[in-house]
């Protein structure tokens with residue numbers, strides 16, 4: 358019995374403390390303050406458009422993490438395939454999220470539940486007007502029977518105040534990675550021009 362319990366413990370909980378999912382990313386950009394966010398007068402000039410955004414970088418970093426047993430739930434890859442794995446595994450459930458499904462019939466996204474990663478939470482808490490690189494939001498989409506039907510995601514690629522600093526992804530199925538959007542700008546940016554640096558959901562969550 359003792360062994361059985363031990364085995365169960367290993368299987369279900371890992372019991373050791375090396376489960377990376379409980380680790381907080383001390384080195385992530387979650388200081389969040391200090392930058393241009395403190396200056397509400399900041400306007401995006403030509404320099405902050407697109408600039409050095411390198412989609413390859415983020416994907417490569419996330420790819421390296423992928424080799425580890427457990428991913429850090431706060432690292433949300435701006436890479437369609439890696440992100441789909443992250444979403445399918447429901448890794449975002451470890452993040453801070455809305456307590457229940459929002460059912461606003463007027464919402465473009467339908468029934469949904471939103472999660473913010475730690476850098477985005479820290480940025481909102483700091484009152485930043487521009488979120489730092491690696492800030493990310495996951496919106497889980499549900500049908501009227503509360504069956505999960507897809508995900509919409511926003512990941513910040515740089516510290517810039519620019520719509521091209523955001524990478525957008527939306528997949529309207531949970532079984533295959535067949536996104537209607539996976540990239541910078543596209544159809545998402547037209548609605549996501551407002552909010553706090555294009556994040557429309559208010560924080561703290563209601």
Ligand code: HEC
Nearest residue numbers: 464465494496509510511525526527538545548556557558
């Ligand atoms: C017609 C307007 C509209 C379009 C187009 C749109 N969104 Fe949204 N989105 C919203 C609104 C409004 C919210 C706030 C919550 C709500 O009402 O659903 C939101 C919320 C979100 C959130 C949660 C974070 C936040 O900003 O609040 C994500 C992630 C998101 N949308 C992703 C996307 C992606 C990806 C696309 C493109 C495929 C997209 N959206 C296109 C209106 C839009």
